[in-house]
Amino acid sequence: MLCKSRKESDEIRILRHLNNRMTLTEKDKQHFLNLAKGYEGEVLFDSLTEKLSCECYNLNDLLLQVGGTLFQIDTLIILQGTIYACDVKYHEGDYVYETDKLYKKPRIEVLDPLLQLKRSNSLLRQLLNKLGYHFALESYVVFNNPQFTLYQAPLNKPFIFPTQVNRFLQKLDSTPSKLSSKHKQLADKLVSLHITDSPYRQLPFYEYGKLRKGLTCSKCQSFEFHVKGKNCVCKDCETLEPVVSAVIRSIEEYKLLFPNEKVTTNVIYEWCKMVTKKRIRAILQENFTAAGGHRWSYYE
Numbered sequence: 392m393l394c395k396s397r398k399e400s401d402e403i404r405i406l407r408h409l410n411n412r413m414t415l416t417e418k419d420k421q422h423f424l425n426l427a428k429g430y431e432g433e434v435l436f437d438s439l440t441e442k443l444s445c446e447c448y449n450l451n452d453l454l455l456q457v458g459g460t461l462f463q464i465d466t467l468i469i470l471q472g473t474i475y476a477c478d479v480k481y482h483e484g485d486y487v488y489e490t491d492k493l494y495k496k497p498r499i500e501v502l503d504p505l506l507q508l509k510r511s512n513s514l515l516r517q518l519l520n521k522l523g524y525h526f527a528l529e530s531y532v533v534f535n536n537p538q539f540t541l542y543q544a545p546l547n548k549p550f551i552f553p554t555q556v557n558r559f560l561q562k563l564d565s566t567p568s569k570l571s572s573k574h575k576q577l578a579d580k581l582v583s584l585h586i587t588d589s590p591y592r593q594l595p596f597y598e599y600g601k602l603r604k605g606l607t608c609s610k611c612q613s614f615e616f617h618v619k620g621k622n623c624v625c626k627d628c629e630t631l632e633p634v635v636s637a638v639i640r641s642i643e644e645y646k647l648l649f650p651n652e653k654v655t656t657n658v659i660y661e662w663c664k665m666v667t668k669k670r671i672r673a674i675l676q677e678n679f680t681a682a683g684g685h686r687w688s689y690y691e
């Protein structure tokens with residue numbers, strides 16, 4: 392049973408918009424692509440864990456804290472006797488494991504997933520003890536990209552490779568498990584302790600004046616997205632979307648990028664382009680709550 396779902400972080404969403412509206416540095420772009428790729432792998436793993444039919448609680452994407460130290464758990468599965476914590480790695484390509492280090496071929500050292508796993512495992516154990524739960528805890532690094540190969544893979548490490556993911560889940564599924572109110576309490580407690588505002592966010596500096604303005608296609612992000620009557624049409628992928636929905640989407644994007652700025656008719660008119668001020672005003676009035684006085688009204 393799903394107790395906590397995963398959603399795309401604000402960091403990925405902001406970076407995606409920035410990548411579309413300005414030129415990111417190579418480093419920022421790489422950071423964005425890594426995050427997006429990691430998220431893709433996690434969602435792929437979720438699509439498998441959600442099919443588990445044994446009695447279990449699934450908690451996806453937890454950011455927790457114990458004694459002032461933060462740690463992240465990609466996937467937590469609570470069964471009657473054991474808690475499984477998985478760190479999902481969507482690495483693609485050929486890797487080598489050598490003297491307790493992981494390299495991408497030919498020889499680029501990447502962050503050791505075992506170090507991360509040990510750390511989060513130990514912190515999770517501390518937290519569980521602190522909360523008064525003494526379940527067995529097993530932690531794994533799940534490599535779930537079918538295009539991943541690890542040379543010199545060690546036998547004695549808690550790695551689950553692409554060809555083993557299904558068997559791993561089948562094993563969980565066939566483990567006898569009967570959940571009680573104690574398990575439910577633990578799941579609820581962990582969900583309530585989840586920290587939503589990640590302090591790990593790495594965003595480049597950006598400002599309104601330097602961002603490209605205009606409505607963008609919801610499917611391919613193209614700016615070739617033109618108003619035709621009641622709809623917007625994408626010249627690149629032919630996606631059709633009602634103007635109202637495209638403008639609302641664009642306003643949400645503006646609010647995400649500039650959470651401290653006021654949403655006014657003039658600002659949104661400039662931000663969306665191509666849509667008349669009259670139409671923008673009507674959309675704002677109908678879909679957002681007006682605040683402030685008459686002439687200076689803004690929307691929330």
Ligand SMILES: [Zn+2]
Binds near residue numbers: 612613626
């Ligand atoms: Zn498109």
